[in-house]
Amino acid sequence: MKGVTIVDHPLVQHKLTLMRRQDTSTKSFRQLLKEIGGLICYEVTRDLPLETVQIETPLTTMSAPTLAGKKLVFAAILRSGMGMLDGMLELVPAARVAHVGLYRDPATLACVEYYFKAPADLSERTVIVVDPMLATGNTAIAAVDRLKEAGARSIRMACLLASPEGLSKFQGHHPGIPVWTAAVDERLNDHGYILPGLGDAGDRMYGTK
Template identity: 70%
Template sequence: MSGANVISHPLVQHKLTIMRDKGTSTQGFRRLLREISTLLCYEVTRDLPLAHQTIETPLEEMQAPTLAGKKLVFASVLRAGNGLLEGMLDLVPSARVAHVGLYRDPETLMPVEYYFKAPEDLNERLVIVVDPMLATANSAIAAIQKLKERSANNIRFLCLLAAPEGVAKFNEAHPDVPIYTASIDRKLNEKGYIVPGLGDAGDRMYGTK
C-alpha cells in the first residue's frame, strides 16, 4: 500500500507468526516482541545520515563512520508501545525517549490523552513513534499531531501490524510520515481489531484483559 513499508525479513516474519499463535505464553510474547522490535528498528533506521571522525585502531589512524546529528527520539504510545521501545533501546541505547499516554474509548474507538512527556528540541531530531498496532489509526494520528504541536517535523511511525483502513486514514492525516510495519493484515472487525491480527498487544504482553 502507498505510504507503508512492509518489512519482510524472514526472521521478522517467523517471529511474528509465533506471536500471532494464541498458544504463545505471556512470557514468550513479551520476549518475541522485544526481539522483533530490534529487527524492526534496524530497518527503520537503515538510511540514517553518517559523518566521519578520526579514531585510532590498534594499527593506524582512520576516518570512521559515525551517526551524524542529534540523537534519535523514540516516542512510545503507551502502554503497548513500551514493548517495542525496549528492544529498540537495546539497539540504540543513547536515544532519547518520549511518552504519549493514550487509551482507546471502547465505545467511540477515539483516543483519550492522559500523559505526554518529550524532549524539548524535537524539531532537531528524527522522531520514531512506536505502537504495535495501526488499527483504526486514531491513536497514532493523535500521538503524531501532539508531537508536531511540540515542533517535531521529521517523524516515522513503526508498528508490528497494520490494517488497510488504518493505513489509509493515517496517510490522509499525516501524508508526510512514512509507516513501517511487519504486516498489513486483511481488515478491521466491527470492534476495531485487526484481523487476523494477534489480539490486544498490551493484554498479551502484560497478561491482562
Template identity: 50%
Template sequence: MKVNVVDHPLVKHKLTIMRQTDTGPKEFRELLKEITLLIAYEATRHIEIFETEIETPLETTKGYYINDKDVVIVPILRAGLGMADGILQLLPNASVGHIGIYRDPKTLEAIEYYSKLPSLKQTSQIFVLDPMLATGVSSVKAIEIVKEHGGKKIVLVTLIASPEGVRVVNEHCPDVIIYTASLDRKLNDKGYILPGLGDAGDRLFRTK
C-alpha cells in the same frame, strides 16, 4: 498506500509465534522486543550519519557515526512500552518520551490522558511506537502531539498494520514514514485487526 513492510524470514517466523493463542506473556514480550529490533534495523536505514577520522592499527581512515543522542523514542502507552527496549538496544543513548492514549470503545476516538516528552529539535529523529496500527486514530493523535512539541522527522514503527490504519496515517500525516512487520487483511466491526493477534497490551501484561 505508503508503508514499508519488513518481511524478513526471521520477522515472519517470530510474528507467527506471537499470533498464536497459546503464546504466553513472557514469550510474547521477548518476541515483541526481538521483532522491534529487526524492524528498527530497517527503520534507521535513512538516519543521518556523520563522517569522522579514525586510527586503525594500520592507518588513518574515514569512519562514520550516528548521533543517537538526537534520537527520541516515543512509545504509546501501554503496549508501545513493549517495543521500546528493542530500539534502545540499537540506540542506547536515545531519549524516551511517553504518550498515553486510549481508544474510546464506542466512538473509536483517540483520547489523550498522559504526555511527557523530552526536548524536541527540528533535527531530532523521532520513532513513535504503536504495536497495532488498527484504525490509525491513536497513532495520528500521538504524531500530532509530537508535532505540537516541535518534532519534524517522525517514523511510525508498528508490529501489525491494517490497510485502513495505514490510509488514515497517510492521509493525516503524509510526511511520516511507516514501518511494520505485517500488513494484515482488514479491521473487524470492533476495530480489531484481522487476522491480527488480539489486544497487544492485554497479551503483554496479562490483563485479561
C-alpha cells in the same frame, strides 16, 4: 501502498507468526515483541545520515563513519509501545525516549490523552513513533498530532501490524510520514481490532486479559 515498508525479513515473519498464536504465553509474547522491535528498528534506521570522523584504531588513524546529528527519539505510545521500545533501545541505547499516553474510548474509538513527556528539542531530532498495532489509525494520528504540537518535524512510524483502513486514515491525516510494519492484515472487525491480527497487544504483553 506508497510510503509503507513491509519488513519481510524471515526472522521478523517467523516471530510474528509465533506472536499470532493464541497459545503463546505472556512471557514468550513479551520476549518476541522485544526482539521484533529491534529487528524493525534496524530497517527504520537504515537511511540515517552519517558523517566522517577521525579515530585511532589499535594500529593506525582512519576516517570512519558515525551517525550525524542529534540522538534519535523513540516516542512510545503507552502501554504496548513499551514492548517494542525495549528491543529498539538495545539497538540504539543512546536514543532519547518520549512517552505518549493515549487510550481508546471503547464506545467511540476516539483517543484520549492522559500523559505526554518528551525531550524539549524535538524539532532537531528524528522521532520514531512506536506502537505495535496500527488498527483504526486514531491512536497513531493523535500521537503524531501531539508530537507535531511539541515541535517534531522529522517523524517516522514503526508498528508490528497494520490494517488497510488504519493505514489509509493515517496517511490521509499525515501524508509524507513513512510507516514500517511487519504485515498489513485483511481488515478491521466491528470492535476496531485487526483481523486476523493477534488480539490486544497490551493485554497479551502484560497478561491483563
